[in-house]
Amino acid sequence: MSGQSLLVPGDISPTRPVPASIPRPEYVGKEGPAPYEGPEVQDAETIERMRIAGRIAARAMEEAAKLIAPGVTTDELDRVAHEYMCDHGAYPSTLGYRGFPKSLCSSVNEVICHGIPDTTVLRDGDIVNLDVTAFIHGVHGDNNATYLCGDVDEESRLLVERTRESLNRAIKAVKPGRKINIIGRVIESYAKRFGYGVVRDFTGHGVNTSFHSGLIVPHYDSPHHTTEIKPGMTFTIEPMLTLGTYEYDMWEDGWTVVTKDRKRTAQFEHTLVVTDTGAEILTLP
Numbered sequence: 001m002s003g004q005s006l007l008v009p010g011d012i013s014p015t016r017p018v019p020a021s022i023p024r025p026e027y028v029g030k031e032g033p034a035p036y037e038g039p040e041v042q043d044a045e046t047i048e049r050m051r052i053a054g055r056i057a058a059r060a061m062e063e064a065a066k067l068i069a070p071g072v073t074t075d076e077l078d079r080v081a082h083e084y085m086c087d088h089g090a091y092p093s094t095l096g097y098r099g100f101p102k103s104l105c106s107s108v109n110e111v112i113c114h115g116i117p118d119t120t121v122l123r124d125g126d127i128v129n130l131d132v133t134a135f136i137h138g139v140h141g142d143n144n145a146t147y148l149c150g151d152v153d154e155e156s157r158l159l160v161e162r163t164r165e166s167l168n169r170a171i172k173a174v175k176p177g178r179k180i181n182i183i184g185r186v187i188e189s190y191a192k193r194f195g196y197g198v199v200r201d202f203t204g205h206g207v208n209t210s211f212h213s214g215l216i217v218p219h220y221d222s223p224h225h226t227t228e229i230k231p232g233m234t235f236t237i238e239p240m241l242t243l244g245t246y247e248y249d250m251w252e253d254g255w256t257v258v259t260k261d262r263k264r265t266a267q268f269e270h271t272l273v274v275t276d277t278g279a280e281i282l283t284l285p
Contacts, residue, residue: 031098053141060134073122104130108128141283179226180226201248206234
């Protein structure tokens with residue numbers, strides 16, 4: 001694995017403005033979101049709105065990812081995604097969610113998730129996860145992917161490639177009538193082939209008019225998560241695989257989650273809707 005030094009927090013730029021004409025999620029300006037009390041199965045009209053949100057989120061992430069190169073700051077990636085969402089009438093869902101200060105999460109190398117974009121400069125050989133969620137027409141679309149920055153070592157490259165594959169396999173396992181824990185069973189069995197850790201404490205989730213509905217989608221084989229998968233359900237699958245332990249530490253910022261052994265980690269995510277025969281990805285550009 002790369003012998004690069006570990007990350008340290010950078011400086012966070014001022015909050016980027018969102019045009020007043022763009023509707024905000026209900027939680028903006030509050031300590032947290034209101035509990036979701038609606039159904040996990042969505043109607044056709046809500047799903048169509050989620051397709052729009054999902055496309056915007058995917059394209060915003062794609063635009064930010066074009067800039068990934070040695071010497072670029074994670075704050076610059078945030079700027080590009082923020083401007084893309086605002087230009088297309090969407091609100092960046094993470095901005096102001098429980099006080100999160102930015103419009104995407106940028107998680108580099110040993111950061112599992114929820115890294116805050118700042119003055120951190122990307123280096124040759126880094127891997128960087130971008131997590132982008134867009135809110136428009138009253139619904140959210142949530143996706144992320146891990147990208148290579150410059151010349152990345154083979155061990156890290158394979159981790160990224162296999163994490164993407166674990167998501168693809170999990171999506172194929174989604175069928176009406178199955179239990180939600182089939183998703184984690186598929187991911188964990190694949191990850192174990194390579195000796196990877198599978199993060200447990202951060203999961204996929206229901207998403208619709210609520211950013212996190214309360215439905216939990218574990219990425220490990222959990223006997224306790226037996227919710228039946230039904231057509232019309234909308235949720236994310238977002239496996240986080242590590243080169244070592246799945247245990248973690250939290251930075252003082254209360255957001256940035258890093259592997260306890262500081263080994264590298266990768267993640268991929270899509271928002272899905274369950275169909276009569278499988279799953280449709282809603283976060284395709």
